[in-house]
Amino acid sequence: RSAPDGADPAVWERVEDHPCFSEDAHSYFARIHVAVAPACNIQCNYCNRKYDCANESRPGVTSERLTPDQALRKVMTVASALPQLSVLGIAGPGDACYDWNRTKTTLELVAKEIPDIKFCVSTNGLSLPDHVEELAGLNVDHVTITINMVDPNVGVKIYPWIFFRDRRLTGIEAARTLHERQMLGLEMLTERGILTKINSILIPGVNDEHLIEVNRSVSDRGAFMHNVTPLISGHSHGTYYGLTGQRGPDALELSLLQDRMKGRGTLMRHCRQCRADAVGLLGVDLAQEFTTGDLLLAP
Numbered sequence: 397r398s399a400p401d402g403a404d405p406a407v408w409e410r411v412e413d414h415p416c417f418s419e420d421a422h423s424y425f426a427r428i429h430v431a432v433a434p435a436c437n438i439q440c441n442y443c444n445r446k447y448d449c450a451n452e453s454r455p456g457v458t459s460e461r462l463t464p465d466q467a468l469r470k471v472m473t474v475a476s477a478l479p480q481l482s483v484l485g486i487a488g489p490g491d492a493c494y495d496w497n498r499t500k501t502t503l504e505l506v507a508k509e510i511p512d513i514k515f516c517v518s519t520n521g522l523s524l525p526d527h528v529e530e531l532a533g534l535n536v537d538h539v540t541i542t543i544n545m546v547d548p549n550v551g552v553k554i555y556p557w558i559f560f561r562d563r564r565l566t567g568i569e570a571a572r573t574l575h576e577r578q579m580l581g582l583e584m585l586t587e588r589g590i591l592t593k594i595n596s597i598l599i600p601g602v603n604d605e606h607l608i609e610v611n612r613s614v615s616d617r618g619a620f621m622h623n624v625t626p627l628i629s630g631h632s633h634g635t636y637y638g639l640t641g642q643r644g645p646d647a648l649e650l651s652l653l654q655d656r657m658k659g660r661g662t663l664m665r666h667c668r669q670c671r672a673d674a675v676g677l678l679g680v681d682l683a684q685e686f687t688t689g690d691l692l693l694a695p
């Protein structure tokens with residue numbers, strides 16, 4: 397396929413088989429997430445890790461936790477069953493850059509066996525700057541950072557604490573540190589030509605208006621794509637709530653905000669908020685078909 401009108405052919409070539417970075421690709425190419433990174437270094441008010449990471453989450457489904465060796469076996473099994481598989485993602489259930497050794501070992505093991513698979517890593521960004529060099533060395537071509545604010549005064553309403561350089565930080569210091577690290581990580585990725593998608597969770601009354609500023613800020617720093625998804629952490633009587641009782645937005649609120657962001661950077665509208673152990677085409681999840689239990693029995 398040739399690049400669509402207006403698209404840079406060099407960049408198009410890098411995203412044309414990534415189902416998340418290219419809307420055209422999402423019906424044809426499959427991705428697999430391996431849940432090798434259980435630990436996280438921040439607390440988001442909306443997160444409940446009884447479920448998958450809200451970096452890339454939806455409620456009510458639990459992940460299997462894999463060792464890097466188990467992850468390799470799973471990726472190889474899926475690759476032989478699904479010829480459309482083009483991307484291996486590490487998206488939690490905690491943070492892929494905080495649980496770095498497990499992420500790195502998994503990528504190294506898979507690269508040896510399936511050299512043409514693309515790697516995609518999702519992170520909250522706090523530890524990201526410490527690993528950008530290694531991500532580039534591992535040929536990670538796509539990174540997703542969850543950025544919900546660029547103003548620490550908004551951040552204090554979203555993050556009760558972070559764990560950074562062996563210290564637990566709270567309040568404005570925590571939000572400011574997280575913000576600075578996210579911006580630094582994004583700039584470092586852009587400098588190295590790694591394509592970066594920004595995920596933002598829309599939390600009505602907390603960061604809804606503010607996401608316009610987030611969009612401007614990340615576009616200015618070279619983010620390739622901005623993906624705004626609704627808060628979904630708990631569920632009661634048909635409405636989703638965060639851990640602080642915050643309701644999730646309805647479809648109209650989300651789409652009105654996305655409309656206001658049009659024109660700056662590429663907006664993603666086809667995200668399916670996948671589980672940390674998702675397998676298959678977006679929206680056609682095969683996670684239950686490829687569980688570790690099956691793999692341990694596989695030859």
Ligand code: SF4
Binds near residue numbers: 439443
């Ligand atoms: Fe939960 Fe992900 Fe936030 Fe960590 S970064 S607290 S795993 S939503």
Ligand code: SF4
Binds near residue numbers: 452
């Ligand atoms: Fe792609 Fe969104 Fe699923 Fe991540 S959560 S794999 S960006 S569709």
